[in-house]
Ligand SMILES: [Fe+2]
């Protein structure tokens with residue numbers, strides 16, 4: 637189900653168009669799924685919740701939010717130093733690809749479900765509306781730095797990965813909620829440190845992240861409408877597996893781009909830790925089982941993975957022969973795998989029991 641990827645040659649690009657960064661395991665991916673299974677989803681268990689959310693989504697609270705106001709039009713960012721500028725462009729690009737990937741998946745789901753599952757079809761169409769706005773807004777921000785992504789080309793040239801519907805529900809839920817926390821933590825930090833706000837896009841994050849929060853809640857309803865996604869021992873194992881994959885990817889990417897967070901006055905490690913803690917806490921309202929992120933071996937383990945990842949990056953940048961680089965990377969990769977497995981085995985938190993107590 638994986639489509640062919642044609643690499644973009646720089647000379648094929650129009651001036652001012654940026655070739656997307658090379659795809660790696662850590663870059664945001666594009667997904668397709670089992671659309672037949674999606675059309676046949678029975679929503680009876682969560683119908684009231686889903687209908688309430690549909691009304692919320694139709695209200696379109698952020699209809700006028702993604703406008704490029706005066707500050708964007710009159711601003712000048714030539715004074716930004718090279719590190720800040722590069723780190724910021726990379727951040728914009730990664731976020732844009734990730735928002736756009738959500739748009740494509742939701743759009744396709746909405747199209748395929750039309751006439752077969754009307755509630756879901758409309759819901760996905762409204763979520764695609766939001767993600768298109770988000771991606772477009774980020775791309776316009778890149779244009780302020782004389783670069784932009786040719787999203788039409790990206791659609792055709794990216795690799796699409798097939799994920800079963802169950803995996804899509806777990807991972808999209810997590811990416812919406814982690815997205816929410818990332819945006820809101822940056823927003824609140826800059827509210828306290830306005831001198832670090834070097835570009836007006838950050839001011840938009842407060843209402844923006846409410847879109848992501850709503851999307852996450854829609855996925856909660858989807859997940860809870862399918863007992864096999866939360867009421868079985870397998871569901872518990874999958875929940876923790878996806879939490880750990882998302883958290884590990886976050887730790888690795890945030891530390892690869894530590895300078896960007898520093899330019900905002902944030903400490904990359906503290907930011908990463910906070911995002912993980914909050915996302916895990918939020919997930920306990922949806923997933924049957926979550927990770928014990930406060931366990932003394934949890935975060936240090938993730939940090940060791942990140943150090944190995946940085947070492948691998950360093951090796952990749954040397955001029956040594958390819959086979960030698962690969963050879964040097966093998967023990968580091970093995971180290972990451974063993975470390976993640978160890979973290980996975982830390983006694984989890986039973987979220988269902990926790991919910992029972994709250995009631
Ligand atoms: Fe979004």
Ligand SMILES: [Fe+2]
Pocket residue numbers: 738767812847848851
């Ligand atoms: Fe979203």
